[in-house]
Amino acid sequence: xxxxxxxxAIYKQEVSRAWxxxxxxxxxxxxxxxxxxxxxxxxIGGQMQAVGGVNYGAFIVPGLLMLTLLSESTSxxxxxxxxxxxxxxxxxxxxxxxxxxxTLIGFVGAAAxxxxxxxxxxxxTATVFVDxxxxxxxxxxxxxxxxxxxxxxxxxxxxxxxxxxEKLQMIPMLVLMPLTFLGGTFYSIDMLAEPWRxxxxxxxxxYLVNGLRWTFYxxxxxxxxxxxxxxxxxxxxxxxxxxxxxKTGWRxxx
Amino acid sequence: MAAGIANxxxxxxxxxxxxxxxxxxxxxxxxxxxxxxxxxxxxxxLLGPNGAGxxxxxxxxxxxxxxxxxxxxxxxxxxxxxxxxxxxRIGLVPQELGFDIFDTVDxxxxxxxxxFGRAPDRERxxxxxxxLQLEDKRRDQIRKLSGGMKRRVLxxxxxxxxxxxxxxxxxxxxxxxxxxxxxxRLIGQxxxxxxxxxLTTHYIEEAEEMADRVGIIDKxxxxxxxxxxxxxxxxxxxxxxxxxxxxxxxxxxxxxxxxIHLHDDGRLLCYRGGNGTGNxxxxxxxxxxxxxxxxxxxxxxxxxESSLEDIFxxxxxxxxxxx
Ligand SMILES: Nc1ncnc2c1ncn2[C@@H]1O[C@H](COP(=O)(O)OP(=O)(O)OP(=O)(O)O)[C@@H](O)[C@H]1O
Ligand SMILES: [Mg+2]
Numbered sequence: 001x002x003x004x005x006x007x008x009a010i011y012k013q014e015v016s017r018a019w020x021x022x023x024x025x026x027x028x029x030x031x032x033x034x035x036x037x038x039x040x041x042x043x044i045g046g047q048m049q050a051v052g053g054v055n056y057g058a059f060i061v062p063g064l065l066m067l068t069l070l071s072e073s074t075s076x077x078x079x080x081x082x083x084x085x086x087x088x089x090x091x092x093x094x095x096x097x098x099x100x101x102x103t104l105i106g107f108v109g110a111a112a113x114x115x116x117x118x119x120x121x122x123x124x125t126a127t128v129f130v131d132x133x134x135x136x137x138x139x140x141x142x143x144x145x146x147x148x149x150x151x152x153x154x155x156x157x158x159x160x161x162x163x164x165x166e167k168l169q170m171i172p173m174l175v176l177m178p179l180t181f182l183g184g185t186f187y188s189i190d191m192l193a194e195p196w197r198x199x200x201x202x203x204x205x206x207y208l209v210n211g212l213r214w215t216f217y218x219x220x221x222x223x224x225x226x227x228x229x230x231x232x233x234x235x236x237x238x239x240x241x242x243x244x245x246x247k248t249g250w251r252x253x254x
Numbered sequence: 255m256a257a258g259i260a261n262x263x264x265x266x267x268x269x270x271x272x273x274x275x276x277x278x279x280x281x282x283x284x285x286x287x288x289x290x291x292x293x294x295x296x297x298x299x300l301l302g303p304n305g306a307g308x309x310x311x312x313x314x315x316x317x318x319x320x321x322x323x324x325x326x327x328x329x330x331x332x333x334x335x336x337x338x339x340x341x342x343r344i345g346l347v348p349q350e351l352g353f354d355i356f357d358t359v360d361x362x363x364x365x366x367x368x369x370f371g372r373a374p375d376r377e378r379x380x381x382x383x384x385x386l387q388l389e390d391k392r393r394d395q396i397r398k399l400s401g402g403m404k405r406r407v408l409x410x411x412x413x414x415x416x417x418x419x420x421x422x423x424x425x426x427x428x429x430x431x432x433x434x435x436x437x438x439r440l441i442g443q444x445x446x447x448x449x450x451x452x453l454t455t456h457y458i459e460e461a462e463e464m465a466d467r468v469g470i471i472d473k474x475x476x477x478x479x480x481x482x483x484x485x486x487x488x489x490x491x492x493x494x495x496x497x498x499x500x501x502x503x504x505x506x507x508x509x510x511x512x513x514i515h516l517h518d519d520g521r522l523l524c525y526r527g528g529n530g531t532g533n534x535x536x537x538x539x540x541x542x543x544x545x546x547x548x549x550x551x552x553x554x555x556x557x558x559e560s561s562l563e564d565i566f567x568x569x570x571x572x573x574x575x576x577x
Contacts, residue, residue, distance in 0.1 A: 003338060009368025013361075020356060088352025092411070095316040096369040097341040254278060254319045 006098040010106025011113075014080050018114050025076070025114055026121060029068050033122050036064050037129040040186055045130075051188050054217050057130035062212040063185030065122055066147070070180055070208070072118055073148045074172050077111035077155030082168055085159075085251075094253060100246035104156070104239075111152035112145065119144050132216065140215035146231055147208060153238035160251050179205045189221045204230065266330055267291035268419055268450050269315065274324030276310050276474075284310040286474040288324070292419075292452060297445055299465035299482075300454040301566060307474040308454040309349055312421050316346045328419060342371050345417030347409050349424045349454075355397035359388060359407055362396065363414050370415035382413050385440060402433045409440070420444065422453040426460060438464055458566055470566065472573055485565060492534025496523040496545065497554040508544050512537060523552070534559070 018025045041057035048056035084090040093103065126132065134140050162168040183205030189197055200206055201222070210220035211227030220227070245252070269292035276285040284307045292298050300308050313319030315326055317337070326333040328340040353362060363379045383389045386406040391399060396407060405425075412420065422441070426434045441451055441464055455461055461468050462482065469479040478485065501520035513527045525541055528534015538557055545552060 001338070003371045005371045005373065006369045009365050012368070013365045016361065017354070017357075083354070087354060088348075088350050089354055091316075091318055091346065091348045091352060092366065092369065094318045095341060095344070095346045097338040097371055098369060099338070249320045253317070254313065 002099075002101050003097050006096060007102040007105050010093075010098070010102065011110050014107055014110030015113060017080070018076070018110070025072075026118060029072055029118055030121055030125055033064055033068055034125055034129070036060075036067075037126060041129050051191075052217070052219055055131070058132035059188075059213075059217075060186055061123075061126050061130065061132045062216045063209050064126075065119055065144070066205075066209045066212050067180050067185050068122055069115055069119060069144065069147055070151050070176055070205070071172055073111055073115040073151035074155035074158065074176060075169075076114050077108055077152040078159035078162065078168055078172075079155075080107045080111055081156050081159035082162055090252070100243055103246075104153075104242060108149060108152040108156055111155060112148040115148035115152065116145065119148070134216050135218040136215045140212065143212055143215050143228070143231075146228075146235065147212070150231060150235040150238060153235065153242060157238060157241055157245070160245055163251075176205075179203050180209075184209045184221065204234070207231070265294060267327075268294040268329060269452070270325075270327040271311075271315070272325050274311070274314060274326065275322045276307075276314060276319060277322045284474050285314065285321075288471075288474070288476050290469060290476060290479065292450060293467075295445065295448055295450055296466040297441065297451045297453070297464055299461035299468045300452065300471055301456075301458065301461050301468055302454070302471035303456070303570065306471045308471060309423055310474075311471070312346070312423050312452070312454065316344060316421060317341065342415070343418045345412035345415065345420045347412045347420070347422045347425055349427070351401070351404050351408065353396055353404075353407070353411075356395055358393055358395055359383070359399075359410075360392040362407065362411060363392075366411040366414040370417075372415045378416070379414065382410050385443070386410050387436070402429050405429060405433070409437075413444075417449065419450045420452070422451065424454055424456070426455070426457065434460075470569060472570060477569060477573065487529045491526055491560045491564075492528035492538060492557065493560070494525040494538040494541070494555065494557040496525075496541070496552040497521065497556075498523055499551040499553055502550070506544075506548055506550070508548060509541060512541060514541075 037057070037060075040060055045056040045060070050056060051059045084093060098106075158168065158171055162170075182200065183203050184200065189200045189206060192200055207222055207227040207230050210222045211224060211231065214220035214224040214227070244250075269290070271288055271290040274285055274288040274290075275283070277283045288307075288311065290311075300311065302308050310319055314321045314324075315328070315333070329343060331340045333340050357365075360379075363383070364374055367374065367379065380389065383392055386409060388403070388406055388410055391403065396404060399407065405428075409422075409425070425437055425441075429437070438460075441453070444451060453460075453464070465482050467480065468482050468485055470477045498521050502516060502523065503520060505514050505516060505523075512525055515524050515526075516522065517524055523545075525538060527537055535557070538555075542552075542555065
């Protein structure tokens, strides 16, 4: 029997921790995305032609949303599990009647919740700067949830792997950030010349950005099924890695 | 006494550790084939020097350490298989302070309680906080509390789910005399409520004051486990020094049955014996009477009982010599 109260306690604790740091969790990403919209959407976007029939300002909305979603989901979850290790309060989690299921649902659920709230706020912010529509709203929400959960899982793994704050931020800074920028956040990869277009297809973020873009505008650079399929595969991979971590106690139990 | 033994044999230990070993990555053997049975309702003190393996032992039971070998049963449940059920009934106060210091006492309490699968119960939480004099701090952030207060919060958290088995890893390390007294009182109360308590300590007087049974651990091995009184009886000694008015050549015939030696050119008559249960003291009184009867005058009498501390130190020295 899984410990439902325990799961809820972890979830609640993590969400309340986010509220305490409301500036970092909500205000700063909103500010950052607003700046992107002002610079790329309004200032530069005014000079850009429509991409695939979509106005440039609207075109970048899903990409920007993905940018925030990836970095916030990852960092929320990684901090969530790293902090108890750092402060020593992890002893309680390890000695409590909670296992991998409770811990994952609690931490990843909370991280994903924060990301979803953030996504909603960003979409609301976007309406201030650009006009956009969402062709498949239900699918968009579903896809946002899928990505938030997947990258919260990735963050969880990073938070267990990291042995210092530097390592904690290494992957998001050195891997996720560049890949997202190069992953068609601000452009369609069809705008690239060969061989760069083919190279871009090796960037997994391209599939994420395009998957979300498809739910917004009904068209994308890559097949939507490939996007969704690979996101699910990534989620499954993360779950397996975490299950192994818990089974072996790696970095958690001596 | 007989009834006690019968009871014992019929009662399953609340915690049963067998063949427990732990080798840390790097090859250090922190626990070496430990066997330990804890009885329901007792206060058990685990006594040992720094690095003996006390925290590792507690960690192995509570889940912070993965044992290399051995089995642990709590409440008759195999901790490998039924860890969820077993852990629900175990509480732990760790040696090191560790919590989210920006959180409030209240929130930490409900977090702990929830984590261990218990429904919210404000009344009970208030009781626990009150028993630790934390009631007026419940809305405070933990970082604003003093070190001793923080330690109380750790204890309150460990009690938040009303555990049947409570581990206290060095509960009184670095706390002042008053808090230490408070803690002893609290431990006494918990025992009356039927909680089984396992505490580790460097302070021998703490074990002497609180514990029903004492286990001595060093270098990952349990050297001795016994009733506190039995340890005292087996290894305890009474020493008495009579300073004589006139030097003496030989121990008088009448004192022949006692373990007596003469020192200081026959000016000091030294007795060593007894078993820590009081018969040593009776011997000394008898020796004094015989001396008076024989007309041997003495000007001073120094008498001392060896404490658990002496026993402990002696055992450690034997261990060193043997190693
Ligand atoms: N994570 C670890 N990795 C390697 N060795 C460890 C680890 N934790 C503890 N040890 C070693 O295991 C031994 C036992 O440590 P433990 O903390 O159990 O001792 P202790 O009896 O609790 O000591 P103290 O009284 O100082 O708290 C020590 O020699 C320690 O250095
Ligand atoms: Mg210790």
